[in-house]
Amino acid sequence: MVDSKRRAWLFRAAQYLLGALTLAWVLGQVEWERTVSLFASVSIETTVALIAVSGVGLLVALAMWHVLLDRIEDTRFRAAIDTGLIVLFVNHLLPSRLSGRAVAPFVVHHRTGMAYSGAVGVSGVHTGLYALLYGFVAFLGLVLSVGQLPLGLALVLVLSTALYAAAGTVVLLTGINLSAVERIAGGIEIIARRVPIVGDRLAALAKKLPEFSAASADTFRTLLRDPVAIVSYTAGFVVAQLIVPGLRVWLIFESLGVSLEPALFLPLYLVMAYSVTLLPLTPGGVGVTEATATAVFIALGVPSTAIVTAIFVDRLLGSYLPALVGWYPSLKMDLSKLVESPSQE
Numbered sequence: 001m002v003d004s005k006r007r008a009w010l011f012r013a014a015q016y017l018l019g020a021l022t023l024a025w026v027l028g029q030v031e032w033e034r035t036v037s038l039f040a041s042v043s044i045e046t047t048v049a050l051i052a053v054s055g056v057g058l059l060v061a062l063a064m065w066h067v068l069l070d071r072i073e074d075t076r077f078r079a080a081i082d083t084g085l086i087v088l089f090v091n092h093l094l095p096s097r098l099s100g101r102a103v104a105p106f107v108v109h110h111r112t113g114m115a116y117s118g119a120v121g122v123s124g125v126h127t128g129l130y131a132l133l134y135g136f137v138a139f140l141g142l143v144l145s146v147g148q149l150p151l152g153l154a155l156v157l158v159l160s161t162a163l164y165a166a167a168g169t170v171v172l173l174t175g176i177n178l179s180a181v182e183r184i185a186g187g188i189e190i191i192a193r194r195v196p197i198v199g200d201r202l203a204a205l206a207k208k209l210p211e212f213s214a215a216s217a218d219t220f221r222t223l224l225r226d227p228v229a230i231v232s233y234t235a236g237f238v239v240a241q242l243i244v245p246g247l248r249v250w251l252i253f254e255s256l257g258v259s260l261e262p263a264l265f266l267p268l269y270l271v272m273a274y275s276v277t278l279l280p281l282t283p284g285g286v287g288v289t290e291a292t293a294t295a296v297f298i299a300l301g302v303p304s305t306a307i308v309t310a311i312f313v314d315r316l317l318g319s320y321l322p323a324l325v326g327w328y329p330s331l332k333m334d335l336s337k338l339v340e341s342p343s344q345e
Contacts, residue, residue: 061084063236064126068125083112085325085330090330111329117215118219124171131167141272144265145299242267249310256309260297269297276292290308293307
C-alpha cells in the first residue's frame, strides 16, 4: 500500500514537473517585451477589437470539437473546451499539427468519458475534415498568388498544401474502412503471442481489434453522414480559420496604414502561408511559420515591417496564447491512462 501511494505521488510529481517544463518552453516562445511595445503602439480601440475577435475565434474553434462530440454522445461544452485546449497545447510541444491530434482520442476519452472506439472516430473525423478544408483553402490561396511567389517558396507551399489534402483524405478513408482490420487481426494475434512476457496481453488486445475498429468505423460513418455535423463544423472552420485571422491582420494593417488588395483574399493568403505548420520542422511550427508567412506577404507587396508585426500579433493571439491556456487543463490529464488498452473502458 505504501509503495503504491509512493509511486502515485512520484508519478504525480513527475507529471507536474513535466507540466512546469512544458509551460516554461511555451512561455519562452513569446517575445513579451515586443508584445507589450506592439500593443502600446496601437489604439485602445484596435487592441480591444483584436482581443474580442480572438476570443470569438477561440470559442468557435473549441465549438468545432463540441459539434462532433455532441452528435455521438451528450457532451458538456466545458469538456469540449478542455479537449480542444489540450490538443492545442500538445501541438506546440511536438513538430507538426498532427502531433496533438494523435493523442486526441485519449484526451477525448479522459475529458468526456466516451469509449475509446468513439473517441477515435470523433478525433479522426475532426482531423480529417480539418485537413481537407485547410488544404482546399490553402490551394485557393496558391491559385490566387500564381506568378507572385518565388519558385522555391511556392514549391514548399505546394508540398505542405498537398500534405494537408492527402492527410485528410487518408484519415477519413481509413476511418470509414477500419472494419477491414478484422481480416488481419488473426495474424496480428499469432505474432503478438510470441512476444516474450507481454505476449498474452498483446494477443488479447489483438483479438479485440475487430470489435473496436468496427465501432470506430461506425462513428466515422455516423458523423460523415450527418449534414448538421458537417455543415456546423465547416461553418466553424470558416469563422475560426478564415474570418478571425483575416480580421486580426486587417486591423493591424489599418492601424499601420497598410493595405492589401483585394482585402477579401487576405484570409486565403494567411491559410496558405501558415500551411507549413503541418511540416515536422519545429515544435508547433514556431519560427518557420512566421518566416514563411513573412516571405509570402512581402512577395505579395506588403512592407516587411508591417507584415512582421501583423504575423506576430496574429500568431500570438491565435496560436501561442490559446496553447498557453491549454497548459492548465492538461495538468488534469492522468497520463497513466495513455498506456491503458482500449478494452479497459
